[in-house]
Amino acid sequence: MTKPAVYRNAGDLLPPPIARFVDVAESCKPELISTPEKPVGLIDAEKDEKALLGWKAVSRGSVEDMEVLKTGDSVIIDFGGHRTGYFSFDLQSYKFATHPADAPCRLRLVFGEILSDVAEEFEPYKSWMCKSWLPDEIITVDWLPQPVKIARRHAFRYVRIEVVAVSMHYGVRIENPIAHAVTSCTASVPPLSFASAGSEISDEDKTVLRRIDEVALRTLRNCMQTVYEDGPRRDMRLWIGDLRLQALANYKTFQDTLLAKRCLYLFAGTPFHEDGRLAATVYEHPQVTSGGQSIVDFTLIYAAALLDYVEFSGDKDTGKDLFSVALRQAEIAVGRTNSEWVYHVENIGGMTDFGAWHFVDWEPTLDKVTSIHCIIIFSLKSLLSLSKLLGLPVPTISTPTSSSVPITEVIEKMTASALATMYDPSLGLFVSGPKKQISWASNAWAVMAGVAPSQEVAADALRRTYQHPDTVIAMTPYLHHYLVEAFVKAGLKDLAVKHIKGYWGSMVTAGAETFWEAWNPKLPTVSPYQDFHINS
């Protein structure tokens, strides 16, 4: 047998981790706190045509009311809310006559963030994403009664337990079920008071916004483990794009800075390429390793994440230590501009080019040229602000035509080229690509980058894009965030609140206990991965 060309260690083909940065990251690793939580009760999932995701929960009493389960029986335990953590219970046997539990008990457990997870079958599975990520387990317990603790971490509100097999001589009950919620977040945040911005918001809206805020805080807390995880149910990993948003929300809420510092150092410590390019994601387990892919826009957003961190924490040492890492990302991207100072790569939509995946959003029809171009400017402006904050001179980078150009000059050139080639004066908004595609992404990022010559032009572009019948909207909350941030930046606070209520509010209405990675209220079960059950 001949072995195919494969690489044994995660580090093969990638530069080795940079020990000094990784060491700092490890020194900032937070403790995880575990909190035991009792269930609310038992439920059945029933079909409900009126529900956005098609299901409603019907109470089946308390856990103490659970019947004795035989082969083929199942039960759904509702823990209320959502947590990241572990599940334990006592597997108690009930015999029907003189026999003790005379054979092992085989169970299947399904962990549900939402009702459809535990109400629907996972087969047939249609995604290209690895099936092993589906949140189910099969266990066999040899001797009963027995305390059981599921070793793998899950993210869940519901646990469905199916009895795959018990012998004819006994049945089982799930007694003392406990969810052990884990997080590194030690702070708590009171409900929104609307103290400073209350008068113009109706009481009804306040209720909606408080509920959205509550779900947002839970999402954030449940993602705060030993890194900011993009989602605690599936890949459980740190990604630059998610890091920036989670840290930013955190500075306004839980105010943790240790985790942000750790994450910034983890990326610095695990470059994707010897040219200094950052990886899009970092693995913590079994050891700290580069994630094996780079996302152009994420490398650029690292600068903004570093700026946010230094601004909030005041930790200038970290800012200085990591400044050149952030600067290098912009330098590499600027290196891909053409003679007109327009970002240009072959096949910007492809995600298989080694180290040149452009993400922006999961929407497959999105033209990304304008977005990426503007994200470069956004990154350069973040670097400029950071250099001022750190008392550094205006940074310079090498470009295709010069070995040392001040970034102020690059910002000017790229802003001018964006206005010249990406702004459509007749439409009054930003477009992207040869087909002049109108999208939220292009306009949000143009506004974030400050490309519009005035706040009025910015606000008009956003408003027109938002209302345009042909506009390409966002699939991920990630891009929805930048639309809202752009609204705020352009002075469109009303639109920001309206959009938050409409978009995040619709997830809450659909039964979200935490916000999802992908969501389109008009296509509730659509998935960027071709199977709704693998979304998270």
Added chain:
Amino acid sequence: MTKPAVYRNAGDLLPPPIARFVDVAESCKPELISTPEKPVGLIDAEKDEKALLGWKAVSRGSVEDMEVLKTGDSVIIDFGGHRTGYFSFDLQSYKFATHPADAPCRLRLVFGEILSDVAEEFEPYKSWMCKSWLPDEIITVDWLPQPVKIARRHAFRYVRIEVVAVSMHYGVRIENPIAHAVTSCTASVPPLSFASAGSEISDEDKTVLRRIDEVALRTLRNCMQTVYEDGPRRDMRLWIGDLRLQALANYKTFQDTLLAKRCLYLFAGTPFHEDGRLAATVYEHPQVTSGGQSIVDFTLIYAAALLDYVEFSGDKDTGKDLFSVALRQAEIAVGRTNSEWVYHVENIGGMTDFGAWHFVDWEPTLDKVTSIHCIIIFSLKSLLSLSKLLGLPVPTISTPTSSSVPITEVIEKMTASALATMYDPSLGLFVSGPKKQISWASNAWAVMAGVAPSQEVAADALRRTYQHPDTVIAMTPYLHHYLVEAFVKAGLKDLAVKHIKGYWGSMVTAGAETFWEAWNPKLPTVSPYQDFHINS
């Protein structure tokens, strides 16, 4: 919801354990020794019409030759021989490009004692026995590479590993697979020398017998855990009938007495009924508990097991301590004889009567009256021998007609009634039931009980039964043993050796590494449980 009538604790409906006996048993609990064993190599199972069980192994090289496995791939590791124990390995990921193992790895493992276990699908499963006893596991490993140890004990030669799911970015190899063999047996036994009985046996026969002896010793060693397990693959429990044969073989081979003593005390400590009746089986886990059923013939054989133990070990204290327990079993059974001193119960074939299951063998057509009647005599004779060995007076029991009858008198009466009603002089053999069924069981037990008036009559009965075209043969090695023991007792040593070669030899030919619970060489895949895969 109303709960059905069920009983929470194993002890409900049964008398509590007798602490004094259980304490002695626990003081005799042996240490388990774990030995790491490396695999022989990789194999494929190929169909082979000439093989008794339909399969042959084809080498696929060494474990080091294993290809990188992707979703849907599988591999069979051959450890050679058979052991009871645990399985561990390193799950190594091999990436195809820059990505590390970016999703969990889900594996299915199937543990095979014989090739068909790993070559055939378990579905559709046809047995009434609990499906959870099938020797497979599904595990999900979150972070790779990772050392993996399967927590549950298995009995195996082969391990089939199927990759249920890995992501598109990587494959896996099973590296450093180790079988951790466990047993409480510390002794070893040299191959059969035939020193005292060599001249009349051909070299060819010696080879066959040495191979049978080797498999028998392995079976015994692998069943020697913290009790004599009836089989280490499935129920892993101690049963009286199996105990007697395993201990008897042990006295001639590994010469352990501690385990036998522990097992005798475990039964004494966990009675099935307050009248003193023994349970057929004892559970060790999660705590020492009566097995919840009683088998009449097993309760009677306890006396023989105690006699064997005292004879070999010289431990008269244990003999005296447990004598009344053994005697009580015979007394209860004698209490079921009618006025003609013939054993009589309603529905002797039924196994659902509370505490009155008559086993003898798994063969469903077997008439068991003669066997059980003779086993009572065999038990009484064991008690008589034991009382002599211990220097006790002739024991007395209460019978339906008298409160104190010497067992010598009961033996005499029951032997006479057996000869009068169960021996057919015209056929020259023992029969059973109204249809005068001829069977190995009836004649083996009549000879074991010494019912025949001479060795000649005994030998003739066995020979005729063995050759008779209508005879009901045995399904279990358990009853085959008593046929062979009866052959020896009747002076038919040649027939004993011939039968051992034919029966146990056919299991070896069929690929047995240990002897099975059930086996009919003419119907190789027949099962007392309706599904061959649940035999063990």
